[in-house]
Amino acid sequence: MEREGIFGKEEGFLKEARAFLNEEREREIAVCGNTFCPKPHLDTYEGLLSRYDALLTGYEKLQRKLGVMMRISDKQQLKINNTNQELTEAKEQLERRNEFIRNIFGRYVSDDVVDSLLDSPEGLSLGGEKRDVTILMSDLRGFSAISDSYSPESVMGMLNIYLDEMTEVIESHHGTIDAFIGDGILVMFGAPVAMSDHPQRAVACAVGMQLAMERVNRRNVAAGYPEIAMGIGINSGSVVVGNIGSARRSKYTMIGMNVVHASRIESYTIGGQVLISSETRERCGEVLAIRRELQVIPKGYKEAITIHEVAGIGAPYGLHLPTPAGVDCCLLSSPVPVCFAVVHDKQVEHWLTDGEIVGTGKNLVFLRSERELESLVNLRLLLTGEEGSGLEVLAKVQDRVDSGCQVYRVAITHASTEAEGFLAQLQGG
Amino acid sequence: MEKLLIEPTRSSPRIRFDGQAHLLEVTGESYPEDAAMFYRPVFEWLTRYLEGLAAGVEVRVKLDVNYFNSSTSKIFMDLFELLDDHVRAGKTIVAEWISHEENDMGIEFGEEFQECVTDLPIHVVTRA
The missing domain is CATH 1.10.287 (Helix Hairpins)
Structure with a gap:
C-alpha cells in the first residue's frame, strides 16, 4: 500500500x-x-x-x-x-525570588556576585579556587578616636554616609565588596567575575574613592558631623576565593597573604593617600602617575618593601588626586612642648618621648625630637605646655625635614576639636 | 519473520515488533517531523506480518506513548483500523493502550481510540 x-x-x-x-x-x-x-x-x-x-x-x-x-x-x-501557564507562573515566581535575593543579598555583595551566583547556582556550593586579584583596603584615619567622642547614632550616621558614597564608587568600577570592617572596606577586583585589568580598575577605584571624600565631608558638615579622611592600600596577587563558611551561613570572600599585604600597606597611609604595592604598580604600567616611593618594613616582614604613592591614573580613567598644597610652614616663636608615643598596630608603646612642635602647617606639625623616627610611623602626641596641656593628637611621620636638626614633618590623622582649635590658633598666631 | 526494531529519538518512539513472540510494542513519545515517513516501514512490516499470520495465534499490540502529535494520532487510528480489519477477517489481536495512572488525558485518548474500531479490543491499561 x-x-x-x-x-x-x-x-x-x-x-x-x-x-x-x-x-x-x-x-x-x-x-x-x-x-x-x-x-x-x-x-x-x-x-x-x-x-x-x-x-x-x-x-x-x-x-x-x-x-x-x-x-x-x-x-x-x-x-x-x-x-505554558504553569511555566509563566513559575518564571514569575523565580523572577520574584531572584529580585528578593538581589535586594537582600545585594546589600552584602556586589551585583556582579549576585549575577554570577544566579547564573551558576553551583557557585553557591562551598569550596574555593585560586584567583589572581587586586585587593583594595580602605580605612578612615583616626575614626576610632572620633567614634569615642560622638553618640552611637552620629557614628552610624557618619559611617552610613561614608559607606554609601564609597559603595557607589566601588560598584561603578566593578569591585566586589568583601567586607565592611568597622570603618574599613575590603574590596576585591577580579573575582568572582574575572577581569584582566583588575589592577588598573582597583587603582582607578581608589582614586575615585578619595575624590568622593569631598562629597562625604560636605554631607558630614551639613549633618553636623566632623570631616573625615581615608587612606587606601592596594596589592595584587594570588588569593583563595570562594564561599567560605558552613552550609547554613557562608560568604563569598578571599583569603591569603596578599590580603594581609594590602592591609599592611594601608596602615602606612594618611588621609587622602593611595599607596600601592610594587606588584600592583608593575601590572598597571605607564598609566599610573606616582608621587613618590617609600621603603617600609611592615610588621612580620624581615626585609623592607617598596610602596608607591599614587598621584593619579591616566586614560581611560583620567582620574587624579589633587596636588598637595605646598607646605606653608609657620614657624613658632615659642615651640610647644609635647611628649609622644609610637603606635604599632594600634598598640601604644608604654614609654613617652619628649619633643616639641616647632612649626605648623595645614593638617601637619613640625616635630623636633632627638629620637630617630621612621617615615610613616604612627604617633600619639600629648601636648604638655601650659597652654593646651593634656590635648591629644594622632599623627603619622611623613619625613625628616632636615637631618641636621632632627625635625620631622608629621601629618595629623586625628585631633579633637579642642586640639584642632589650639593648633589652628598656633598657625594663626 | 525478522523483527522490526527502531530505536527511540527525542521525537519518535521505540518500535519493537517481534513476529516470533507475536508482540508489537510502541513506547515513548511521538512527534516526528514527518509522521507518515517515520511510520511507513512500520505499516509495511505490519501488513506483511498480518497477511502471513496463521489463524488462532494471538497477537498482542501495546502502545505506551505518553505524548504524540496530531499526525501521530491519525497514524494510530490507521493502525487500529488495520488491526480492526484483520480481526474482522478472523485474526486474534488484542491491543493495549497504556497510560500513567495520573495521566487522565492519556486515559481519555485511549477511550477515543476505542471509538474508532468496531471489532478490535483496545484495553486501556494504567501503570504506576
Whole structure:
C-alpha cells in the first residue's frame, strides 16, 4: 500500500473513485451519444453502487478519524496551554525570588556576585579556587578616636554616609565588596567575575574613592558631623576565593597573604593617600602617575618593601588626586612642648618621648625630637605646655625635614576639636 | 519473520515488533517531523506480518506513548483500523493502550481510540 502522507489512504480512495467516475462518463457518452440516457448498463450500475459504497464508507471513517483527531488535538492544546501557564507562573515566581535575593543579598555583595551566583547556582556550593586579584583596603584615619567622642547614632550616621558614597564608587568600577570592617572596606577586583585589568580598575577605584571624600565631608558638615579622611592600600596577587563558611551561613570572600599585604600597606597611609604595592604598580604600567616611593618594613616582614604613592591614573580613567598644597610652614616663636608615643598596630608603646612642635602647617606639625623616627610611623602626641596641656593628637611621620636638626614633618590623622582649635590658633598666631 | 526494531529519538518512539513472540510494542513519545515517513516501514512490516499470520495465534499490540502529535494520532487510528480489519477477517489481536495512572488525558485518548474500531479490543491499561 502506497502511503504518501498521513491522509494517503483516503487520497487513494478518492483517486480511485474519480478515475471510475471519469471512466463511466466516457462509457455513457460512447453508448448514448449526446442524447439523455437515464439508465446506465446494469453491470455498470452495480459497480457504481459498490464504488459509491466504498467511497461513502471511506468518507465516514475519515469523518470519524477527523473528529477523534480534533478532540485529541484540542486536549493536547489545552495541556500545552496549561503547561505554558504553569511555566509563566513559575518564571514569575523565580523572577520574584531572584529580585528578593538581589535586594537582600545585594546589600552584602556586589551585583556582579549576585549575577554570577544566579547564573551558576553551583557557585553557591562551598569550596574555593585560586584567583589572581587586586585587593583594595580602605580605612578612615583616626575614626576610632572620633567614634569615642560622638553618640552611637552620629557614628552610624557618619559611617552610613561614608559607606554609601564609597559603595557607589566601588560598584561603578566593578569591585566586589568583601567586607565592611568597622570603618574599613575590603574590596576585591577580579573575582568572582574575572577581569584582566583588575589592577588598573582597583587603582582607578581608589582614586575615585578619595575624590568622593569631598562629597562625604560636605554631607558630614551639613549633618553636623566632623570631616573625615581615608587612606587606601592596594596589592595584587594570588588569593583563595570562594564561599567560605558552613552550609547554613557562608560568604563569598578571599583569603591569603596578599590580603594581609594590602592591609599592611594601608596602615602606612594618611588621609587622602593611595599607596600601592610594587606588584600592583608593575601590572598597571605607564598609566599610573606616582608621587613618590617609600621603603617600609611592615610588621612580620624581615626585609623592607617598596610602596608607591599614587598621584593619579591616566586614560581611560583620567582620574587624579589633587596636588598637595605646598607646605606653608609657620614657624613658632615659642615651640610647644609635647611628649609622644609610637603606635604599632594600634598598640601604644608604654614609654613617652619628649619633643616639641616647632612649626605648623595645614593638617601637619613640625616635630623636633632627638629620637630617630621612621617615615610613616604612627604617633600619639600629648601636648604638655601650659597652654593646651593634656590635648591629644594622632599623627603619622611623613619625613625628616632636615637631618641636621632632627625635625620631622608629621601629618595629623586625628585631633579633637579642642586640639584642632589650639593648633589652628598656633598657625594663626 | 525478522523483527522490526527502531530505536527511540527525542521525537519518535521505540518500535519493537517481534513476529516470533507475536508482540508489537510502541513506547515513548511521538512527534516526528514527518509522521507518515517515520511510520511507513512500520505499516509495511505490519501488513506483511498480518497477511502471513496463521489463524488462532494471538497477537498482542501495546502502545505506551505518553505524548504524540496530531499526525501521530491519525497514524494510530490507521493502525487500529488495520488491526480492526484483520480481526474482522478472523485474526486474534488484542491491543493495549497504556497510560500513567495520573495521566487522565492519556486515559481519555485511549477511550477515543476505542471509538474508532468496531471489532478490535483496545484495553486501556494504567501503570504506576
